[in-house]
Amino acid sequence: MPELYFDERRPAMSPAARLAGAHYPVAVIGGGQAGLSVSHCLRERGIEHIVVEAHRAGHEWRARRWDSFCLVTPNWQCRLPGYPYQGDDPDGFMVRDEIVRYLEEYVAFSRPPLAEGVTVTGLRRASRGVFELTTDHGEFTADQVVVATGPYHTPAVPRMAERLPAPVAQVHSSGYRSPDRLPPGAVLVVGSGQSGCQIAEDLHLAGRQVHLAVGGAPRVARFYRGRDCVAWLDDMGHYARTIDAFDDAGAVRMRVNHYVTGRDGGRDIDLRAFARDGMRLYGRLTGIDGGRLEFADDLKANLDHADAVAEGIKDAVDAHIAAHGITAPEEPRYVPVWEPSGPPPALDLTAAGITSVVWSTGFRRDHRWIEVPAFDGRGYPMHWRGVSSVPGLYFLGLPWQYSWGSGRFEAVGRDAEFLAGHIDASRRLADVCGTLTGAPAELAAALPIG
Secondary structure: OOOOOOOOOOOOOOHHHHHOOOEEEEEEEOOOHHHHHHHHHHHHOOOOEEEEEOOOOOHHHHHOOOOOOEOOOOHHHOEEOOEEOOOOOOOOOOEHHHHHHHHHHHHHHHOOOEEEOOOEEEEEEOOOOOEEEEEEOEEEEEEEEEEOOOOOOEEOOOHHHHHOOOOOEEEEHHHOOOHHHOOOOEEEEEOOOHHHHHHHHHHHHOOOOEEEEOOOOOEOOOEEOOEEHHHHHHHOOHHHOEHHHOOOHHHHHOOOOOEOEOHHHOEOOOHHHHHHOOOEEEOOEEEEEOOEEEEOOOHHHHHHHHHHHHHHHHHHHHHHHHHHOOOOOOOOOOOOOOOOOOOOOOEEHHHHOEEEEEEOOOEEOOOOOEOOOOEOOOOOEOEEOOEEOOOOEEEOOOOOOOEHHHHOOOOHHHHHHHHHHHHHHHHHHHHHHHHHHOOOHHHHHHOOOO
16 A cells, blocks of 8 residues: 555655555545545545545636636535634635635645545446546555546537627637636627636626626625624525425525625626616527527516515515514615516617627536446436445535535535544455455445445
């Protein structure tokens, strides 16, 4: 077994020397908050493992977030195992560089056995029961594997993007950085989830003319009756509700997030107010014919739906306050400040002066490198609380893996703790079975538990 560094120093590791031909009890794929969390939990149990990261730990936060990016959940919800938020602004919202620093501090605190700059290109089950992992630094094996690469793998851009005129610059939200990195001129943002709305706001505040194609994402108020809505929902047990409590678990896992922002201390994102102040709003983008764009007649329905969700959350907060006799200030309800009128207009890119398009259209999962039958017909991992249908293979950091916070700083640590306990129990069971039956130790991963 190659030596694992659990001392005070962060060692300089040669990935090729450490991985090629090596065997580990557990391999963790991914060095983001999920992979680092489960590494900490495994280390606490004395379980030897390796964490393999294609870039640097926390790469997604460094490379796929725009310059003004900040969390939409308060800092107090940052609860990585053994290392809750350390700053002096628990009710604030960390900006991108502070998030990166938090993860770097967590690496220094937890000292994971980390191999950075190593890309895993294949995962398969060997005939003798262990997992074989192919990387760009050679092959190695592991008894058990945790896939902690999250769900946001490949930027999803619709094929209609190919029909935009060549002079129009195009960038996916993961590649957007700041308004001054786009060509001068108006900007079309396609998609109104969290990223689309925040990028549209970023451009709007910079004085750019913004056109926004609005989808069906819901919204939530930042503050209500004297507190952040996240704090109210936390008190109400919303974030402790598990996926098992839903009859439509598959649909819940695919829901888009409510749009809101933590920018400048936190505030609502009100698309109607943006429209009142000059932003151009449209329904869903349905077609592109050269420089002419067509939109669905659903803008009013989408705005009304987003408002209804936000007001429904306020209704729940009101009921909670009344039921528990909580003293809280009264607050008037939201009144729309703008309404769309008339049929959806077509948009001529040249006439509107649009020189760039930001596609805030999400991501696709890409697990093609995993060559084991652990996925359903949609390509989604078949699992319960991250324990997959293939013994010894686990997933961590998926949205709604077990609760709302599973893919976030809020609850990924709880999921990691659960998986580490399962891995430990599986390992102990394998040891006992091996002692009783004389089975080879490498068959440990083939033993189911649960």
